[in-house]
Amino acid sequence: MSRSSNCEGVSRRDCLRLGLSTLIGGGLIDALRLRGQAEALMPTSSRPTSCILVWMDGGPTHYETFDPKPEAPAEIRGEYDPIATAIPGVHFSRHMTELAKIADRLAIVRSIQHNQGNHGAGNHYMMTGAPTRIPVGCGAFVSFHPSLGSVTAYERGPTGGLPPYFSIPRMSRSGGPNFLGAKYAPFEVPDDPNRDSFRVRDVSPPRELDLGRFDHRRDLRAQLDRLERIDHDAAGDPVRSLDEYYEQGYTLMASKDAQRAFDIHSEPDSIRDLYGRTSFGQRCLLARRLVEAGVPFITLYEGGWDHHVEIFNALDKKLPPFDRALAALILDLEQRGLLDSTLVVALGEFGRTPKINNRGGRDHWSNAMSVMFAGCRTPGGQVVGATDPRGYAANERILSPENFASTVYLKLGIDPDKIYYTPQGRPAHLVSDPTPIAELMG
């Protein structure tokens, strides 16, 4: 039990569970009742669902990805021509060739908008489904609400010794657990899986140690770790939770499934090539391996989308390998029968300005953004909503970050209308508007 106990002998986590529901009448009743409603929307497949969230940090342009505007004036439509996709009448931008071919598996939402035009706030809104409580600036790393991944970790727990939430290579600005506590922070994999020397950090003994020596150390530790534990639960001895984590750690290290998932080097070259031999490509592949091993939430953090200058030069290099890796991920999941239980989403904090600026770039623009969905029984081959002919703003089927977050939660079997209580007893709606994007719910 954790030392951060704040009900006598009841850990912070237990408090969250109990919901401190005596504070405000009806909270628990509401939560129970609404769970009944939410269950009707939740997936019924036997395999637990997973989510791979591709975070395009900086705010990807909607024009040059999923929402080209060929009819707009040159200073808006930019340098790229649209290309046809597998959905008749729907076009993507020039470099999205591989995703265009499999557009029948994709649902593109073109009409999510919000009002947070800087990175800190936009990231928070899309990563948590809640706007920031106070205005925050561009450089801000803020956390007022738990992220999609941390909530999933909290709700779903670890499987087979594997942490339930990975963020690869690192956590995004608001990707943390906030009031849920450190236990639900993402497990980061900072090293580059495209390198021959790649290993997932800390999940196996240092290379120089053979396994026999590790086992020897482990035995030695068991004999020498003699600080007396306080067995009585009410004492809340934090050392006992340390013991629990060492057991979990040993389980993870000994789990063949987990270690196999981490061993990207065992993947056939043909598959590794399919994703492209890039850091992002191999991270997509690692995500697929983690999904196979049962991890419910993986964020793939891909920086470099903040194209204030020379956007076309930058995207000429950035988009083709990105497009290829993402398409390979979706196809690979499909071929392995995992796509029905795996949601793949790709998004950033907002879209980008219609007019190319005088430095050849586009700036932040939260009036319109495109979000890609695939898998987890999302009906493919559709575009939801639309922006105006010049791409200034969503003008059809206008949707919010709350709708986005609710969709992801429901696909993961989590009721977005839940109420959490912070350790101080403040009620916090998981998502204030629990309405999912109906077209995606299948």
Place this chain on the structure above:
Amino acid sequence: MRRSLLSVLALAMVGASAPPEVAGSAASDLSIVPDEIHLTGSSARQQLVVTGNADGRTVDLSALVSFRSENPSVVSVDEHGVARPEGDGNTVIVAVLDGEEARASVTVTGMSIARPVTFERDVMPLLTRLGCNSGPCHGKQRGQNGFQLSLLGFDPTFDHNALTKEARGRRVFPAAPEQSLTLLKATASLPHGGGKRIEPDSEEYRILRDWIASGMPRDPEGSPTVVGLDIWPPERSLAAGDQQRAIVTARYSDGSTADVTHLAAFQSNESAVVAVDDSGLIRAGDRPGEAAISARFEGHFATCSVTIPLEGEVPASLYDDLPRSNVIDGLVWAKLRKLGLTPSPETDDSTFLRRAYLDAIGRLPSLEETRAFLDDPSPEKRASLVDRLLERPEYADYWATKWMDLLRPNPYRVGIKAVWNLDAWIRRAFRENMPYDEFVRTIVTAQGSTFSEGPSTIFRDRREPEELTTMVSQLFLGIRLECAKCHHHPFEVWGQDDFYGFAAYFAEVGRKGTGLSPPISGGEEVIFASGKGAVSHPLTGERMEPAPLFGEAPDPDDDPRRALASWMTDPDNPYFARVIANRVWADLMGVGLVMPVDDLRATNPPTNPELLDALADEFVQSGFDLKHLIRTIMTSRVYALDSLPNDRNVADVRNYARHYRKRLPAEVLIDAICDVTGIPEEYDAAAPGTRATQIWTHRVPSTFLDTFGRPDANQDPPCERTPDTSVTQVLHLMNAPSLHAKITHEDGLAARLAASDRPPSAIVEELYLLLYCRRPTEEERSVALAVFDEPGVDRRRACEDLLWALLNSAEFLFID
């Protein structure tokens, strides 16, 4: 609903949980509360409670007695002990149990004057009590299904409109009140997301119906308002399973009082220990402890403190004979005596040494320091150790780091130089042991360039009066005003007037120079008193004058912040010294007298109010000397108790009957690993040899520090670091290549010991002294020595494996 609940509880009392002495004739001294009742007007009422003595303590017998009115045409009384007026006159209510009687005199007046049911006085409390305007229901930001009330009823006009005018008036239907949507929904006659909240035959229903029928009147102008709330009993000691009914009385501005038990909302701050139900029935849990039961009505609070002593007798001499090193000990022993807890014994020298070093200066003692202390026969050695530690340079870095968590902004937002300056200023303040009042005054009134005056950086980071208000009030007063910015906190007295009056002190802060330009933001700004600027109330638009939260503040001069700082740091301000005393106490003792440490309010009382008062007094008397405060705590006997429980304190986690373990904080742990292995860590943007407690910003990359929960510089303040452990942490400790490199380093401890000519037993002893500050037991020695004898294991490998095993043990990772 209340009826069914009560009868169940009454049955429970008669049954298993009621001691026979209570139900039987041994109960004596029957008394009734209140014993004098004045009921004015037909809507008045009075809850009665009957108590008696059993087993030497006061017990609530209300559920067992029978009530009777001697003149039912003057007053009626129901089986729950609720008296209601029937006609003007005087009479007596009698409670009878086993032939014994208790009598309350009753006067009823004003029955001929009908008081109308009005919105503020009658309906709003109901909406709050029934949870209608709570955060999860219609009080949430967008309301629920189109019906929105102000959160916890902070805006009566808004709520009156929402009920009477919105939804095309369907919510109320004066012509046929029963058909009002409000009543149909609340009784679940129509589908209601919140389910059935009231019964059609309930008093709540009657009030709402009568109010609608009479045309939804608001309170007339100048109506009496609530000025205070009292709860009876104010304190009570219960046995496990006991029940006690509370009576809540409101005091009005016209001097009248009224029983509002049925309208108050109740809350326990420790519901696992003592629970309270909607009707105010307090129920002790099945294990010893204590709790504060708060009643809330119309933004006012009253608190009843309940204790459940541990069963069994402890001889008074045990407490009398306990040692008292200073003011702390007597107050802790008094509290333990009240709860029937006994303290653990004093801990041994090794544990004390390690605890004192880590708590006072955030580092482990060296081998020589440990040996010297353990071998020192002086009876005064603990106190003189504390004195020595407080003079060490590491003291400043370690305690400054705690304030960095709370004060130091993100350099990517406000610029490297500005943050560096602030960091340097805080460290200097701790090196010089700047009096704490001066420290806070300097921060709150900071002026000058962010390139030369460190504290002004705080005003570069927090640019709006509102942001400064939440930060300053929470950090330095332990008052959480953030909720009050938008609504009355459910268990807090502060409202928007308080918030914006406080914010007005910051309205005139001026800034010249280059503003924020993240992510570099390298410009210089000068903070000054501009003489212009205003803060206005969000509801009324009224320009707010600076006003302290309570008491009197000096008149603002050309920099209103000076008046604020002077009011805040006044020795008579009850919050200022208490919140810092509580913070320091929590840092050293593992848990605050108030938790969370910066949340001081009537509804969250300290576990030992006398102790917090004494610490605060001592601190003020010393001239706000932090070292004196730390020394006082660390030289108390309470600080020196062992962490292992006895059978009379095992469940204690708030009263300091034993010492509470805590994990080494991130910086202290990595510094300890570096010190022990002899291999330092290297940090970006820091000189070689920099220790983790000396890093100038939490943004300096470190996987280790992130993993072990250092704060994120830009979270909503104040940023508490996480003391939790996690699986990521233990995987890192076991397997991280960087830690492996320290263990196996050519210049490291293991290599050095292996290369020495010392025998294995000396090596083992050195490892134990370094990591645990003690010598190994015989058994440990033999386990460790066996490693050297294993086939194929050389000395180097034996040393490394032992070092790894000890680094990964609880005794190293925790302050015991």
